[in-house]
Amino acid sequence: MNKKNILSSLPSVDEILNNDKIISLIKKIPRIVVVNNIRTCLQNYRNHILKMEESALINFHIDKNFLVNEIVLKSKSFIEMNLKEVINGTGVVLHTNLGRSLLSDEIKEQVWAVASGYSNLELNLQTGKRGSRYSHVVDIIKFLTGAEDALVVNNNAAAVLLVLGSMAKNKEVIVSRGQLVEIGGSFRVPDVMEQSGAKLVDVGTTNKTHLWDYEQTIGEDTAALLKVHTSNYKILGFTEEVDLKDLVALGKRNNIPVIEDLGSGVLVNLKKYGLTYEPTVQESVALGVDIVTFSGDKLLGGPQAGIIVGNKKWIDKMKKNPLTRAFRIDKLTMAALEATLKLYLKEDEMTKKVPTLKMLTETKESISKRADELYAILKENNVDFSIEIKDDYSQVGGGSLPLEKLPTKVIAIKHDNLSVSKLEESLRGYSVPIITRIQEEQVIIDLRTVQEKDYHVINKALNHIIVK
Ligand SMILES: *Cc1c(COP(=O)(O)O)cnc(C)c1O
Secondary structure (H helix, E strand, O other): OOHHHHHHOOOOHHHHHOOHHHHHHHHHOOHHHHHHHHHHHHHHHHHHHHHOOHHHHOOOOOOHHHHHHHHHHHHHHHHOOOOOOOEEOOOEEEOHHHOOOOOOHHHHHHHHHHHHOOOOOOEOOOOOOEOOOOHHHHHHHHHHHOOOEEEEEOOHHHHHHHHHHHHOOOOEEEEEHHHOOEOOOOOEHHHHHHHHOOEEEEEOOOOEOOHHHHHHHOOOOEEEEEEEOOOOOOOOOOOEOOOHHHHHHHHHHHOOOEEEEEEOOEOOOHHHHOOOOOOEHHHHHHOOOOEEEEEOOOOOOOOOOEEEEEOHHHHHHHHOOHHHHHOEOOHHHHHHHHHHHHHOOOHHHHHHHOHHHHHHHOOHHHHHHHHHHHHHHHHHHOOOOEEEEEEEEEEEEOOOOOOOOEEEEEEEEEEOOEOHHHHHHHHHOOOOOEEOEEEOOEEEEEHHHOOHHHHHHHHHHHHHOOOO
């Protein structure tokens, strides 16, 4: 057959609509969705045929069954949720690809109440007049950080852009060369600064920047000194950074504000819980930094947000910047952020109730006990697999504490008749996808980021795998 004949023998949309499988599909899925997918699949098939070599067409026949199955699959996946819950077996706590921080169970009612009902988002309940959406979190952020004022936007990248655009447009901002970081997804500090209209002046060298580097560069056009917390990498060895204290003093002497992009934004002293010290927001504020920005969904453990704290004078200026409107956070985020911040009021409870802190501070003994539990379930029901418990390390992730290695326990799985990559792929393809990593020809599931409710899902997923 030639191409023309083959193409003209493709079934019509109406013909496919009369197929038994499609008729029963339309009972479950809106007809309009099915028709749309019939058209798409027919077009794909047509394109496929058009691309084929003439010689390959000799024995070619239209495979109607294949076509119908494609349409059924496409239509089913079309109505399923594409964005869905997965199980994080990677042990990377702040996994950017998996949504970073988990919100606490404690706050779900508050968030849902605001989401599904009307709220006083921008209404002052005392006066009955228009209120500010930021008012809901300003007092608690001030209380937790010691800052004079606060503002919240969609994420920390937006916060940096807003801060620089409001404080240093068409002026110079001095930053150490060692702090010109890329934050991932090709998001680079110098590029953001350029967008803001501020002129970047880098000083020092990659490994060393001295106070006099800043001092010599300060001039009439200098609008701010910027410190970027290099939270996602460390330069080790022969290095020197200017102490924040000295930078603040230099700023004060010259009447130039100091801005700090802290990135991770931790509010608790992690050292108390056996983790590496990470500068806290309140320390920067106490040292006299004029404006500090940080993320809501990194070490803070809340929703995606960018939090700006510092001098009221500057925050007022930012509030008048049209970018604030463009970057404004929505009510879901606001509800989740306020509720998460409230969890910080009870110091003894926050490491139990903020999932990010809970996972980061869980002891190896506790993880070990949970590994035993998961092991027992898997071992009993999946005799074909070789399963063991191993020592390993988890990571903080999200560009925070890059050198931190958290001792953990992992479940290592393999199967004699199934490649480790197939095993990883099958778990990832399960109805509740299980994200694992491969190490030494085994699939590794790190218990640190796996919750108790996940155990039976993992068990079912393994049961589900058919080894031919
Ligand atoms: C992560 C990070 C950002 C970006 O924060 P998002 O909330 O992801 O937008 C900016 N600066 C630093 C130093 C960071 O670590």
